[in-house]
Amino acid sequence: MAAAAAAEIRMATVFGEARPENGDHDADDLPRRPVLFHANAHFQGPLRVVATDLRSLAWHCSLDLDHLxxxxxxxxxxxxxxxxxxxxxxxxxxxxxxxxFPAAQGADTAELVATKAKGLPRITISLHPVATSALKDVIADFSLALYASYKTKQEHASRVASPSKVPPAKATKRVAHVSRRARVRGALLQDADENDDGSS
Structure with a gap:
């Protein structure tokens, strides 16, 4: 039953930048580096969301069908x-x-907030800090997924931009024209040979 439910969660991979904003925290408590996020859902797994500064901070969460x-x-x-x-x-x-970073939930808890357009319902997803022991692996997986997405887009753009290959035209042999001077010279040489044969 769980596998069937997980199979219904399908969303294309999306990367982006999340601008850090504080609740009642001091500005010094905010990440000093840009924070990127990654959201994707595999056919046999939950929707996974990761946000990180790719250095020393990362937050994540997993949402199964019931959570969604x-x-x-x-x-x-x-x-x-x-x-x-x-x-x-x-x-x-x-x-x-x-x-x-809502003050009521502590400095470690973060919320990823997204709005499709002004005036539309806002999405708020609670994220939890990644354990220090798993931080390097999470950042490494994030970097590899980002590169894979970039490579896929580059290959797609290359296929779209490359012109269709047209087979080269078949080469035709051109018959070299014998110049008039060469024809005359050939005739003279032939006459000279005939004269020599007659005189011998």
Whole structure:
């Protein structure tokens, strides 16, 4: 049953930047480096969200089908789970993505907040800090996934931009024209040979 439910979670990979904003925390508590995020859902796994500065900080969460349905109810968007995942993807792909640090939840907890467009329902996903022992692996996996996404887009762009290959035209042999002077010279030489044969 769990495998069947997980198979319904399908969302294309999306990367972006989340602008850090504080609640009641001091500005010095905010990450000093840009924070990138990654959201994707495999066919046999939950929706996974990771945010990191690619150096020393990372937050993450995993949302199975039940969690996604609860989130859909909280946001107030109707339709199927697939429709909600499309809305999630569009929201994550917008330029309106922030990483908030609510004071009521402690300095370690963060919220990834995304808005598809002004006036539309806002997506808020709670993230938890990655354990120090797993931090290097999470950042390494994030970097490899980012490179794989970049490589896929480059290959797609290359296929679209490259012109269709046209087979080269078949070469035709040109018959060299014998010049008039050469023809005359050949005739003279032939006459000279005949004269020599006659005189011998």
């Amino acid at each position: 349905q609860d989130l859909q109810d909280d946001v107030g968007i109707g339709g199927s789970c697939s429709d909600f995942l499309d809305y999630l993807y569009s929201s994550f792909s917008s330029a309106q993505v922030k990483l908030l």
